[in-house]
Amino acid sequence: MDTVWLNDAQRAAWVKLVAVVELLPGVLDTQLRRDAGLTHFEYFVLAMLSEAPERTLRMTSLAERTNATLPRLSHVVRRLEDRELVQRRPCPEDGRATNARLTDAGWSAVVAAAPGHVANVRRHVIDALSPAQVGQLDDIMATLLERLDPDARMAP
Amino acid sequence: MDTVWLNDAQRAAWVKLVAVVELLPGVLDTQLRRDAGLTHFEYFVLAMLSEAPERTLRMTSLAERTNATLPRLSHVVRRLEDRELVQRRPCPEDGRATNARLTDAGWSAVVAAAPGHVANVRRHVIDALSPAQVGQLDDIMATLLERLDPDARMAP
DNA sequence: GGTAGTTAGTTGCTTGTTCAACTAACAGTG
DNA sequence: CACTGTTAGTTGAACAAGCAACTAACTACC
Numbered sequence: 001m002d003t004v005w006l007n008d009a010q011r012a013a014w015v016k017l018v019a020v021v022e023l024l025p026g027v028l029d030t031q032l033r034r035d036a037g038l039t040h041f042e043y044f045v046l047a048m049l050s051e052a053p054e055r056t057l058r059m060t061s062l063a064e065r066t067n068a069t070l071p072r073l074s075h076v077v078r079r080l081e082d083r084e085l086v087q088r089r090p091c092p093e094d095g096r097a098t099n100a101r102l103t104d105a106g107w108s109a110v111v112a113a114a115p116g117h118v119a120n121v122r123r124h125v126i127d128a129l130s131p132a133q134v135g136q137l138d139d140i141m142a143t144l145l146e147r148l149d150p151d152a153r154m155a156p
Numbered sequence: 157m158d159t160v161w162l163n164d165a166q167r168a169a170w171v172k173l174v175a176v177v178e179l180l181p182g183v184l185d186t187q188l189r190r191d192a193g194l195t196h197f198e199y200f201v202l203a204m205l206s207e208a209p210e211r212t213l214r215m216t217s218l219a220e221r222t223n224a225t226l227p228r229l230s231h232v233v234r235r236l237e238d239r240e241l242v243q244r245r246p247c248p249e250d251g252r253a254t255n256a257r258l259t260d261a262g263w264s265a266v267v268a269a270a271p272g273h274v275a276n277v278r279r280h281v282i283d284a285l286s287p288a289q290v291g292q293l294d295d296i297m298a299t300l301l302e303r304l305d306p307d308a309r310m311a312p
Numbered sequence: 313g314g315t316a317g318t319t320a321g322t323t324g325c326t327t328g329t330t331c332a333a334c335t336a337a338c339a340g341t342g
Numbered sequence: 343c344a345c346t347g348t349t350a351g352t353t354g355a356a357c358a359a360g361c362a363a364c365t366a367a368c369t370a371c372c
Contacts (some may be wrong), residue, residue, distance in 0.1 A: 001239060002272070003270070003274055003275065004275075004278065005274060006277070006278075006282060008159035009235055009287070009290055009291060010282050010290055011289045011293065012294050013282075013291070013293045013294035013297065014277060014281065014282065016293075016294060016297035017281070017293060017297050018178075018200070018223075019223045019297070019301055019304075019305070020177075020297050020300050020301060020304065021176075021177050021180050021225050022197075022223040022224070022303040023179065023301070023305055024300075024304060025172075025176050025177065026360090027304055029360090038327085039180075041328095043176070048323090049219060054268065058350085059350075059351065060314060060350065060351085066178075067174075067175045067178040067179050068178070069330080070350075070351060070352090071331080071332095071351085071352080072328090072330075073351095073355085074351065074352055074353085075217075075255055075328075075329080075352090075353090076328085076329095078353095079328095079354085082313070085361090091350095093302065093339075094323095094332080094334075094349095094350080095337050095338075095350095096336065096337045096338065096349065096351070097337090097349095097350060097351080098350075098351065109289040111259065114159070115159035116281070118159055118160070118161060118162065119160075120160070122160065122162075123303070123325085124300070124303045125170065125173070125300060125303065126162060126166050126169075126170065126303055126357090128298060128299050128300060128302070128303045129163070129296060129300075130214045131165070133292070133295070133296050133299070134164060134165055134166055134169045136168070136296065137172075137173060137296055138165065138168050138169035138171045138172060139289070140222060140285060140289050140292065140293055140296075141169065141172035141173050141175070143178050143284050143285060144174055144176050144180075144280070144284060144285075145172060145175055145179070146182055146284070147280045147281065148173070148175075148176065148180060148280055149178040149179055155351040165320095165368090182330095195358085197358095214320085215320070215321065216319090216320065216321085225359090225360075225361095226320075226321060226322085227321085227323085227359085227360070227361075228358090228359060228360070230321065230322055230323085230324090230327095231322090231359075232320085232359095233356080234323095235358095244328075247320095250319095250320080250368075251320095251366075251367050251368075252319065252320040252366065252367045252368065253319090253320060253321080253367090254320075259357080271333090278332070292346095306335065
């Protein structure tokens with residue numbers, strides 16, 4: 001199989017994408033840890049729960065929404081449960097399943113963290129882009145997700 | 157300070173970007189670990205060295221090119237040195253500095269890993285996008301990098 | 313030419329992620 | 343209704359990343 005290398009334009013875009021992928025998590029984590037004592041992934045878990053009916057989701061469903069593996073999520077939720085931000089209970093309908101539910105303290109934590117987080121996202125990402133670019137970004141990322149996540153696990 | 161929330165278009169794009177940032181590292185790491193025994197970050201370090209004059213770079217310069225902190229790079233380079241893919245030597249011009257140099261074995265490792273890696277990048281990212289989208293992605297990521305990396309540490 | 317401040321890099325420790333192995337429960341089939 | 347296979351989730355160990363503290367060397371200034 002012969003290799004088809006990237007042309008200049010492709011390589012330039014790829015290197016920049018890699019840079020963003022490398023830098024963005026640190027920027028998000030730093031602000032949230034400082035201001036809310038949460039990693040971005042923890043925040044995202046709480047935020048997904050906060051938007052779910054009954055503030056409750058099955059672990060599998062939560063893993064899909066947060067793009068995490070089940071083991072990773074399981075560890076994180078256990079730590080969040082230790083901090084009483086989340087509560088875990090066996091699912092009544094399916095004995096194998098576990099429901100994760102956002103506690104009142106967890107809700108308060110999300111509400112408290114959200115404004116600073118959104119401001120940070122604006123400052124570093126959204127406000128830097130024109131509305132047209134936001135649309136392009138949406139299209140491009142949607143396309144990539146189909147390839148990165150072939151089972152289309154992302155919530156519609 | 158009142159919060160200016162994201163509108164629907166912004167939120168959609170943001171959530172997808174976060175998903176890509178979460179999923180892409182795993183896709184890159186999995187292929188490279190399986191086929192070459194390297195993480196993507198290790199590969200990228202070796203690749204940056206392979207393109208440098210004398211296959212050598214100062215640690216600081218290498219950290220900039222790989223978007224890594226110095227402590228992180230230091231650990232990774234030590235492990236790469238243990239595997240004899242990289243060699244570290246004090247810089248003659250500046251006693252504080254360290255030069256990292258790609259060994260012949262390191263060069264071979266990059267050369268062996270590159271085709272599979274490029275194919276993977278094509279399959280999951282580049283080939284999914286039109287040339288116009290590649291250009292848009294380049295522009296958007298360049299804009300974000302200015303915000304994420306204000307010291308413009310990225311190599312020009 | 314000593315002293316203060318900065319820059320380059322490493323190291324230890326704590327934390328988080330991944331991988332593989334495991335348990336338990338459900339679904340389908342003979 | 344046992345038996346096979348699959349799905350849901352947890353756990354433990356290995357490994358990687360981030361942070362803070364540290365050493366060493368260079369620069370500049372009085």
